[in-house]
Amino acid sequence: MAEFETGFPSVRQLQQWTADKQTIEVKVVTGDTITGSILWQDVHCLCLTESSGQQIVIWRQAIAYHRALATS
Amino acid sequence: MAEFETGFPSVRQLQQWTADKQTIEVKVVTGDTITGSILWQDVHCLCLTESSGQQIVIWRQAIAYHRALATS
Amino acid sequence: MAEFETGFPSVRQLQQWTADKQTIEVKVVTGDTITGSILWQDVHCLCLTESSGQQIVIWRQAIAYHRALATS
Amino acid sequence: MAEFETGFPSVRQLQQWTADKQTIEVKVVTGDTITGSILWQDVHCLCLTESSGQQIVIWRQAIAYHRALATS
Amino acid sequence: MAEFETGFPSVRQLQQWTADKQTIEVKVVTGDTITGSILWQDVHCLCLTESSGQQIVIWRQAIAYHRALATS
Amino acid sequence: MAEFETGFPSVRQLQQWTADKQTIEVKVVTGDTITGSILWQDVHCLCLTESSGQQIVIWRQAIAYHRALATS
Numbered sequence: 001m002a003e004f005e006t007g008f009p010s011v012r013q014l015q016q017w018t019a020d021k022q023t024i025e026v027k028v029v030t031g032d033t034i035t036g037s038i039l040w041q042d043v044h045c046l047c048l049t050e051s052s053g054q055q056i057v058i059w060r061q062a063i064a065y066h067r068a069l070a071t072s
Numbered sequence: 073m074a075e076f077e078t079g080f081p082s083v084r085q086l087q088q089w090t091a092d093k094q095t096i097e098v099k100v101v102t103g104d105t106i107t108g109s110i111l112w113q114d115v116h117c118l119c120l121t122e123s124s125g126q127q128i129v130i131w132r133q134a135i136a137y138h139r140a141l142a143t144s
Numbered sequence: 145m146a147e148f149e150t151g152f153p154s155v156r157q158l159q160q161w162t163a164d165k166q167t168i169e170v171k172v173v174t175g176d177t178i179t180g181s182i183l184w185q186d187v188h189c190l191c192l193t194e195s196s197g198q199q200i201v202i203w204r205q206a207i208a209y210h211r212a213l214a215t216s
Numbered sequence: 217m218a219e220f221e222t223g224f225p226s227v228r229q230l231q232q233w234t235a236d237k238q239t240i241e242v243k244v245v246t247g248d249t250i251t252g253s254i255l256w257q258d259v260h261c262l263c264l265t266e267s268s269g270q271q272i273v274i275w276r277q278a279i280a281y282h283r284a285l286a287t288s
Numbered sequence: 289m290a291e292f293e294t295g296f297p298s299v300r301q302l303q304q305w306t307a308d309k310q311t312i313e314v315k316v317v318t319g320d321t322i323t324g325s326i327l328w329q330d331v332h333c334l335c336l337t338e339s340s341g342q343q344i345v346i347w348r349q350a351i352a353y354h355r356a357l358a359t360s
Numbered sequence: 361m362a363e364f365e366t367g368f369p370s371v372r373q374l375q376q377w378t379a380d381k382q383t384i385e386v387k388v389v390t391g392d393t394i395t396g397s398i399l400w401q402d403v404h405c406l407c408l409t410e411s412s413g414q415q416i417v418i419w420r421q422a423i424a425y426h427r428a429l430a431t432s
Contacts, residue, residue, distance in 0.1 A: 316424045316425060317389055317424060318387060318388075319391075320387070322425065330370050332370045333369075333370035335370075342427065343427060344425055345373070345427060346425040347420075347423050347426075349421070349423075350389065350423065
């Protein structure tokens with residue numbers, strides 16, 4: 001599973017944000033934008049907790065881009 | 073078939089939901105949202121039983137995101 | 145060609161449906177829905193015979209979901 | 217290059233159609249339908265000669281489905 | 289990097305067109321059509337020089353089809 | 361991680377542009393155009409700093425094409 005090694009900045013950054021309960025915004029290929037804090041990631045998916053408290057599992061294969069949202 | 077090992081949270085969670093007959097909602101790249109309980113999963117697909125009783129086989133390659141629906 | 149082994153439920157089900165001349169409905173990523181009975185499948189494609197008798201070769205890479213249609 | 221072996225029905229059928237100068241119709245993920253006879257195929261692409269005589273190189277990765285057109 | 293070997297007609301043709309400063313038209317999955325002469329190709333991308341003189345780097349993964357344009 | 365070797369022109373060019381704080385424009389498969397200077401790249405992603413100072417992480421899998429913008 002070399003591609004998921006934590007040596008990669010992109011994987012490490014998501015791990016750091018998971019620890020920090022950072023809210024992120026993820027744009028997926030369907031055009032939907034999903035917002036939440038990262039609960040876990042694995043080789044297939046990224047699980048976010050939305051502000052409603054509901055969890056949503058986003059498939060990596062479908063992600064176009066993401067960014068951290070400013071904490072307010 | 074390393075990528076389908078049950079050690080991954082995303083695979084394990086879907087297995088648990090299969091056992092629990094949990095209803096999930098799956099958004100696919102065509103923009104369709106499919107709702108049902110998971111009957112089986114394999115390396116290619118996820119088979120759901122829709123509320124109509126009909127089965128639908130969703131290809132993993134086409135999934136953007138999914139979530140458990142609250143039981144009511 | 146491990147990924148096409150008949151041990152996978154999704155591959156086996158399509159094989160069974162081929163033997164049964166089961167009519168299926170396939171939704172592909174272009175948004176088209178294709179209906180027909182399965183003539184053959186291989187690692188790349190699924191060949192259906194449409195009700196017009198014409199054959200259509202669907203590429204697996206483009207499939208979002210499929211289901212068996214009720215026989216009437 | 218196992219996946220391009222001519223033992224697969226889908227590859228063999230395209231080879232046969234190339235030999236037969238069969239006109240085919242290819243639907244690609246952009247929604248375009250391309251029509252022509254197959255000039256060559258390789259592991260990446262399918263080259264068609266359109267009725268205008270112009271050649272077009274279609275990338276396999278972008279194909280949703282194809283079919284032979286009836287000769288008239 | 290077997291898949292980028294120059295033994296493949298599709299790779300060789302693009303190489304020949306690079307040498308010939310052939311203008312090509314590339315349709316990508318976003319629906320955009322990009323026109324220019326090929327400056328270089330590698331395993332990931334195809335770099336074109338547009339008629340404005342500007343360079344554009346197209347990712348192979350996003351190409352649906354391409355063709356040579358007639359020289360006028 | 362052979363595919364990310366810096367021997368490839370496309371990878372090397374992005375590295376050079378990172379060093380030069382070159383502003384680039386990236387078109388992704390959702391149809392969005394993202395503009396910024398490259399902060400880092402890894403095997404999965406490209407991180408840009410937008411003119412607002414905000415960072416955005418673009419997934420390689422979602423890139424259709426990119427180009428350098430003229431410095432003004």
